[in-house]
Amino acid sequence: IRPRTLRYQRRVRGLMIKTIFGLCLITLFSIFAHSDGGFWKLCGNENYLVTINNFQVSPLPLNLSNPTVILAWNLTFAETVTSGQVEAEVQLNDVVIIKKSLELCSSFHCPIKAGPHFGTHNYTLSSGTPKGNYTGKVSGNDQGKPLFCIYFDFTVY
Numbered sequence: 330i331r332p333r334t335l336r337y338q339r340r341v342r343g344l345m346i347k348t349i350f351g352l353c354l355i356t357l358f359s360i361f362a363h364s365d366g367g368f369w370k371l372c373g374n375e376n377y378l379v380t381i382n383n384f385q386v387s388p389l390p391l392n393l394s395n396p397t398v399i400l401a402w403n404l405t406f407a408e409t410v411t412s413g414q415v416e417a418e419v420q421l422n423d424v425v426i427i428k429k430s431l432e433l434c435s436s437f438h439c440p441i442k443a444g445p446h447f448g449t450h451n452y453t454l455s456s457g458t459p460k461g462n463y464t465g466k467v468s469g470n471d472q473g474k475p476l477f478c479i480y481f482d483f484t485v486y
Contacts, residue, residue: 369479369480369481369482370479370480371478371479372466372468372478372479372480373478375475375478376475377475377476377477377478378406378407378408378410378471378474378475378476378477379404379405379406379407379476379477380404380405380406380407382403382404382405382445385399385400385401385402386398386399386400387399389483390483390484390485390486391454391483391484391485391486392485392486393454393456393458393460393485393486394486396453396454396455396456396458397451397452397453397454398451398452398453398454399449399450399451400449400450400451400452401448401449402446402447402448402449403445403446403447404445404446404447405444405445405446406441406442406443406444406446407443408443408471408474409440409441409442409443410433410439410440410441410471410476411439411440411471411472412432412433412434412439412471412472413432413433413434413469413470413471413472413476414430414431414432414433414469414470415430415431415432415433415436415467415468415469416429416430416466416467416468416469417429417430417431417465417466417467418465418466418467419463419464419465420463420464420465421459421461421462421463422461422462423462423464427465433469433471433476454485458485459485460484460485460486461484461485462482462483462484463481463482463483463484463485464480464481464482465480465481466478466479466480466481467479467481
């Protein structure tokens with residue numbers, strides 16, 4: 330019975346990691362959204378290298394009964410991005426579940442040329458996605474130059 334329990338725990342842990350990665354992906358794409366009192370705000374008044382022309386996440390709020398999330402964006406980069414770091418801290422119901430530093434170019438194709446960038450991405454939330462209130466901070470830089478920094482707060486139902 331014990332090996333079966335360990336196998337089950339590993340499977341559940343793997344599912345949680347995939348789910349949390351997916352939510353981080355949504356959060357990373359969401360950093361470029363237009364803020365008008367919605368689910369995120371800028372960390373400060375710095376001049377960021379990314380200008381948000383348009384961003385859409387649908388449906389909002391995120392709901393497991395409709396697990397497909399569609400992201401669409403139109404961004405302008407002021408300079409070519411050649412490398413950099415993304416720092417993320419995510420809390421679920423006030424408990425830190427992720428605190429990571431990632432290479433920007435491990436998730437995106439670098440260099441990212443200066444100018445306009447358009448795109449879409451579909452993501453399906455796993456049925457194992459924990460429901461609750463997600464809060465945190467995500468920031469990025471390219472060789473010390475700030476790309477973005479946001480605080481976010483959204484709920485998965």
